[in-house]
Amino acid sequence: MRRSALHLPLRFLETVRKPKLQEVDDSWAHSKLSPSEIDLWANLSSADRHHCISVAKNVEKSLPNDQVVIKAALLHDIGKSEASSSALLRAFATIIGFFISKELAHDWMNSRALGREVGQYLCYPSVGAELLKLAGSDPFVCAWANEHHFEQQNWTVDRNLGRILEEADEKTNWKLRL
Numbered sequence: 001m002r003r004s005a006l007h008l009p010l011r012f013l014e015t016v017r018k019p020k021l022q023e024v025d026d027s028w029a030h031s032k033l034s035p036s037e038i039d040l041w042a043n044l045s046s047a048d049r050h051h052c053i054s055v056a057k058n059v060e061k062s063l064p065n066d067q068v069v070i071k072a073a074l075l076h077d078i079g080k081s082e083a084s085s086s087a088l089l090r091a092f093a094t095i096i097g098f099f100i101s102k103e104l105a106h107d108w109m110n111s112r113a114l115g116r117e118v119g120q121y122l123c124y125p126s127v128g129a130e131l132l133k134l135a136g137s138d139p140f141v142c143a144w145a146n147e148h149h150f151e152q153q154n155w156t157v158d159r160n161l162g163r164i165l166e167e168a169d170e171k172t173n174w175k176l177r178l
Contacts, residue, residue, distance in 0.1 A: 075137065
């Protein structure tokens, strides 16, 4: 994914800052989700829900009538609900992720102690896609959850829609700098 060099540090700051999730925003998100998706949504940390709502609202500005793409924005990080929400562990896992293969990260998911938590965080996109499939989510939503860190040439989703989602995610992070 073509992300700015500041994408990960800004997400780290957003997580540490622990922005207050407004009830009106959470209600807005619920209005976009199915009951089984709401069950998944409830397991996300407040910071992750805040981030996903911001991304979805950015998408809604570009595609106000495309509820599936808005839902994909809301649920793109849903796999993080299965991983540790500790900002320090996430930062550590991200650094480790630059040095290990996806296969090793998947192996670590089934291990014990710290390796398991690192593996769960590094594999959150595929975990999220699986959770969404089990919840009966639209195939586009499932694919985007899995592919939102892929390079564009590896996307199976429509590239124009993927670019809108990617840009909305990036815009959300840049708002933190203001």
